[in-house]
Amino acid sequence: NAGVTQTPKFQVLKTGQSMTLQCAQDMNHEYMSWYRQDPGMGLRLIHYSVGAGITDQGEVPNGYNVSRSTTEDFPLRLLSAAPSQTSVYFCASGAGGGAYEQYFGPGTRLTVT
Amino acid sequence: ELKVEQNPLFLSMQEGKNYTIYCNYSTTSDRLYWYRQDPGKSLESLFVLLSNGAVKQEGRLMASLDTKARLSTLHITAAVHDLSATYFCAVENNNNDMRFGAGTRLTVKP
Numbered sequence: 001n002a003g004v005t006q007t008p009k010f011q012v013l014k015t016g017q018s019m020t021l022q023c024a025q026d027m028n029h030e031y032m033s034w035y036r037q038d039p040g041m042g043l044r045l046i047h048y049s050v051g052a053g054i055t056d057q058g059e060v061p062n063g064y065n066v067s068r069s070t071t072e073d074f075p076l077r078l079l080s081a082a083p084s085q086t087s088v089y090f091c092a093s094g095a096g097g098g099a100y101e102q103y104f105g106p107g108t109r110l111t112v113t
Numbered sequence: 114e115l116k117v118e119q120n121p122l123f124l125s126m127q128e129g130k131n132y133t134i135y136c137n138y139s140t141t142s143d144r145l146y147w148y149r150q151d152p153g154k155s156l157e158s159l160f161v162l163l164s165n166g167a168v169k170q171e172g173r174l175m176a177s178l179d180t181k182a183r184l185s186t187l188h189i190t191a192a193v194h195d196l197s198a199t200y201f202c203a204v205e206n207n208n209n210d211m212r213f214g215a216g217t218r219l220t221v222k223p
Contacts, residue, residue, distance in 0.1 A: 033211065042117075042201055042213035043156075050209055058210060090155060101146060101158035102211075 002026050004105035006091050012111045013081040021076040021108050023091030031094040032074040033058070033102065034066065036087040043090065049074055081112045115140045117204050119214035126192045126221050134217045136185040136202035143180045144205040147187055149198045150216070156201065160187075192221045 007022045033048035045058030049068040065077040088109050092102040116139040147159040160169045162178035175188045203213045
């Protein structure tokens, strides 16, 4: 099992550009989520999904879109990148409807200039 | 709105000493998680606490949950250098929404 994979590992964007962060898991987990981690702060939930076709907003959803067309994939789209979106992004998956431990991907370090 | 507070945020310990990290949260929940993060790395699950009074232990770490007090503790016994890391608690509400604490950066010195 590869677990949770994320691509790319690093990305630099200019303000206003759009891009998609990819996340995939091979554990057949129903629950998937995206977080951002900023220095000195814990992780903040951006969006999550409890199954294919179902997504919901977390604590900081503005500026991001998600979709869940398959159980395996949960891409995160930045619509128009802003310097405030410079962060490390983690994708995670969990076996239950969230009520289980989550497995985190390696992270994507995004810089917006 | 669910808020999660951890303290202390920074903890410097000597090897062999004991200490406790506290995690308070603001609304009713009986699902609490502890994670560890090494510098520049991803998060690793340590404990899953799913009921009032739950206690789990792994090596020198022990976690407990008091849902009535809305408090979880992570107790470190006889710290060793390998435990140096940042520890996060996370609380889940009934809508599968997750909130993390700011993290406790633990440094264990010889």
